[in-house]
């Protein structure tokens with residue numbers, strides 16, 4: 001029999017969302033008539049913007065002609081899309097990211113899981129707690145942790161608590177680490193980092209020769225003026241950060257798949273002898289070997305999201321979900337629950353009623369209200385006592401969800 005990667009056996013339980021799905025399915029089978037409202041996994045529900053659809057139709061038609069046919073896409077992405085992203089997402093905010101520092105991909109989930117491959121198996125990793133589970137699981141799979149304890153904390157990983165006292169965002173660790181995953185606006189807590197917080201992180205990373213793996217997949221949800229949308233808005237970040245961005249939650253691409261990684265040319269790691277090595281070159285090398293590019297029609301659709309019409313349509317989508325988040329915040333507040341996030345993010349983070357564990361709260365909402373959310377403990381030990389509701393739903397379902405929660409007695 002073939003020898004397996006034993007590190008996979010350390011993974012505590014299943015991946016969070018399939019486990020949520022399993023419980024929901026069991027409930028559905030037991031209550032086939034229940035009117036389920038799903039505010040669990042953050043998956044968009046509104047149709048694709050017209051400008052995106054039109055561009056994709058045109059791209060498909062083009063590929064049906066002799067002169068317009070295209071085979072493999074360039075593995076780093078078509079320059080027309082890299083240029084549109086560099087101009088709209090970075091240049092317009094005064095940020096210096098060159099088009100060819102942008103690596104187009106099929107999703108931030110894969111990117112944030114794959115990035116660790118270019119670093120040493122001995123690299124010390126810090127993750128926010130609670131966190132997007134992919135950061136933890138991908139490092140466990142790669143052998144950078146010991147086993148999990150009863151709370152689900154893996155030996156060897158450094159957990160950075162995101163509590164009410166820290167504003168539900170992590171603070172720099174006081175021990176040396178090589179890589180830190182940061183996510184702002186944060187999944188799951190819905191908090192967004194201020195300029196001062198990010199300046200502290202960049203200064204810390206420069207002092208400690210660490211690299212920040214900055215996931216800004218929800219950047220388009222930032223509503224408060226002055227909050228950075230990119231880590232590269234911070235002076236010195238080009239020497240210490242890699243950024244992950246995505247069109248999933250902004251232009252509705254969860255089904256189409258399009259994201260990117262921005263890797264500045266100055267960013268360096270070191271080899272076994274201590275000599276500096278370009279991270280850009282390593283990531284480029286990995287990308288070229290393991291990825292064959294995103295489909296041309298999808299990239300054409302993504303570029304259309306960066307036209308003035310596309311940008312207006314994206315804004316409308318984001319505003320719709322943000323209005324949902326506001327309705328959730330108001331409704332939960334009037335039901336007597338303490339809430340966080342939801343202003344610069346499509347996620348509302350709520351404190352479970354005193355003494356109620358987050359999976360217990362999940363089961364109660366499901367059983368009593370046919371409502372699906374995500375238990376905080378699924379995002380890490382410090383998520384216990386909290387619960388995440390996603391604003392990605394139709395407005396009438398959000399209002400119905402709020403009504404059901406208001407009827408519950410906490």
Ligand code: MLT
Nearest residue numbers: 040041042043109132187
């Ligand atoms: C979430 O619900 O946390 C996200 O949808 C997961 C993802 O983007 O992969």
